[in-house]
Amino acid sequence: MNWKQKATWLVLVYIVGISSAHADVSFHGYGQTVVGTTLSNTRTLPFQPYYSADPSFQPESNFALQASASLNDSISAVAQVLALGQDDFKPKFHWAYLKYQLNDTFALKAGRMQLPYYQFSDFFYVGEAYPWIIPPEAVYLSQSTGFDGLDLSAEQSIGDWYLFWQGIFGRVDESVTVPQTSNNPVYNLSISERNIFGSSLDATYNDWLSLRAGLFVGKLSTLGVPPIDQVVSDMRSEGYYEAAKGLDYRDDPTAYYTVGAQITRNKWVVLAEYSGLQNINSSSWLTSYESEYISVGRHFGRWLPLITVGHRNQWMSTEALKSLPPNTTDNAAGSPYKGLFTYNNFIINQSESPQERAKEYYYEMTLRYDLTGNVALKLDWTYYQSKYKTSDYTQPFPFSFVPYSNPSDANRFSAAVTFSF
């Protein structure tokens, strides 16, 4: 156990210890145990949760404990520790903040929180809160992202509408491990994104219709991909400043946007979302995404069968690489591009089109059974398919996580027990 894990447990023990003396501390939690498998080890889904043909309980299982304390009439503190199976159940602070209720309408939070990019982002791991085992992967490919900063919120009822507005500002620092795929070796990414700001608005009408819109912008500081960083550094030292500038992703702003809707009426449930992650700099080589899903289900007593169709379109611009000097296929020792080619055997064809496109499709059938008010059983079958626009490209673009064999597909089956208390 490293020092961060020890500190996490010590904080929890302290909170439990003071709860006996301070009656305003309350404890709640949630979790899920999930087992899943794909039908093949070579045909798997490209993003988390990572399953193989050996059934595993780790990728989607989780457990969280939250302590909330009222310090006075206006100030409260919350600490939520989450242990993810995909992270060997190491406990980490998922939320840890102070909240100040400014007045009847406005509240300010400061500390560690989760980015509310999309409809289910900030409660992504709370299985009790939605019908699927995890929110649709067409949109939620990066799962949940924590940030350190400020969150200002306001809530107001106007007639039959209830409005909740939220604005955030802060910074992201996270480590992501991407397992080996057909295109790439294992990546351990240390992603830092600074000056993230944005806001969202949720509007609920008579409790059966919810609408949401959100827009957030952030700038990458580090991506932690050694070949790219080394190549950029080598280009600068060789005097290729324009090429280095084109390949350097730092300070490229990225926009996250979403519109979504939820309808629950006459036992029918409809959930839909359209979202995107787009590089504002059109010549940036970082991947942009545009995705949507729609889920339709109906309650039959405690049973809720649901069908979900999702689609994601991703593209990259190779304009930055077109700014490279000639002889980019030079893989000789001393070449400033050697690091890039060694990693991926990538050969740039200067005549290739500037946009690379991959399309991904998710078809999902889910069945939820509410055993009690706070325990649910879920079954899921997901069929995934991806297609590259191969007329433009003869080689996979480096750092693209979509399986390149065209088309590629995978089947995943999973079962879950979710609970909250």
Place this chain on the structure above:
Amino acid sequence: MNIVQKILLGVIALIGACNANAGTVVAAKDSAFSAVDAEEAKKIFLGREARIAGQSVTVIYQKEGDTRTTFENKVLGKTGADLTAYWSKLIFTGRAQAPVEVSGDGEVKTKVSSTPGAVGYINDAAVDGSVKVLFKY
């Protein structure tokens, strides 16, 4: 009284019984909160009113049982897993404090009397001088 009159009286009594309020939303006897209507009661018990008249609100639910089921059906329009899903989103993102859960009408009255800003619900028969009536459902 003839048979027709007796039947009519019986029907009137039956109608009256069907329309009888099932429960009452209450606060402390000296609470600053004033009477609310159905919509306001629903907002309070769905965590949408963090503060009323400058006072932070503590919501008291009863534990699973007939009283709670009746309250959820008549006032909230949500029950069981739907209500759990609703509160999970609020609690685990810090948008609202989780309701305090107590057992029975007696504990509700004790809690609202001892906790500033607390509101709860009890059966009509349990209403007495120790609580203020905010809404009958």
